[in-house]
Amino acid sequence: MIRLKKIIAACAIMTVAVAAFAETREALSKIAVNKKGSNFQYWTKDSAALESLKSYVKDATNKKSANFIPVEDRIAVFDMDGTLLGERSPCYFEWMMYLERALNDESYTPSEEDRAYAEVVKDAIYNSGIPGDMEGKEARSQSSVFAGMTQEEYAEYVKKFMETKAEGLTNLKRGEEFYLPMLEVVSFLNNNDFTVYIVSGSDRDAIRILVDGVLDVKPNHIIGTDAMILAENQGDKDGLDYTFKKEGEKLVRGQFLLKDVKMNKVLNIAQEIGKRPVLAFGNSSGDSSMFNYTISNPQYKGLAFSLCCDDLEDDLGNTAKADKMKADCEKNGWIAVSMRDDWTTIYGYNVKVEK
16 A cells, blocks of 8 residues: 555656656755755655654644744754665765775785785675674774875865765766755755754765755754865874974875764764754664653653664665664654655655665
């Protein structure tokens, strides 16, 4: 029945959607900055999760409501991978870019340690599954293989990798792998005077490049995993002992600082935003602390929404993972979003799982 509803919904708006698929980043941008802000053509009409969000926003923006939230306190935080951007083709954007750099880039020679660990990560992604301790180890090795790049060089590397194919999906590049329904959510919140932040385990600089021109989120509202930033001639000198040169000096990437997942998300929200969110959106256990921090806001009612990757036709879903997240949502008071049942499409009606 749900699949039939999605087919009917798709047919009803097909003539509109053809021009708004994830075929170009320009088309994506039109969704994210939609000034109507409540169109929601990519959500099913009877989505309980969407109705919960719309009712919440209506209440929070009503000055006569006991649940009114002033504009300055309307803070919404979003995870990125698996929440705004696909993460299963076959893995996170930045992890796949790390493998490209460490294993396939003929212009770069990694250390023996980084190359060996990249092979371990590759095997985990394609064969054995990702163990719990890999997040921090991968982040350190990833920082290492990009260390020494200027910010401009890194930006160009990210942009080039964005042009590669999203593995396992038809008609989609990695840089276009945004969830259309979630772009509508960001637009909806922006148009209701919420301030949107991205709080992600991915590299902060990579996120800024990925979302530029697609999501209406300011660069200083992007929080992510960080590597050190150094002056290119600084070497091993501490920042207390070095002065940035006025003429011609650039910034380069250094070694790993902090992986922005789990409790570290709350740490960064507290330090960089300085206010507790009222809305949180994520998709995994790595977002649990951010969810709980949001819904326990002592000043305002907060909601947390978690995406469940249960669509095996329009995306590379995982039923077991989706079922676990649905159970976690019920247990913890988070709102489950079914990517199969709540959305009419994920990336666009011309994007399907490759057979």
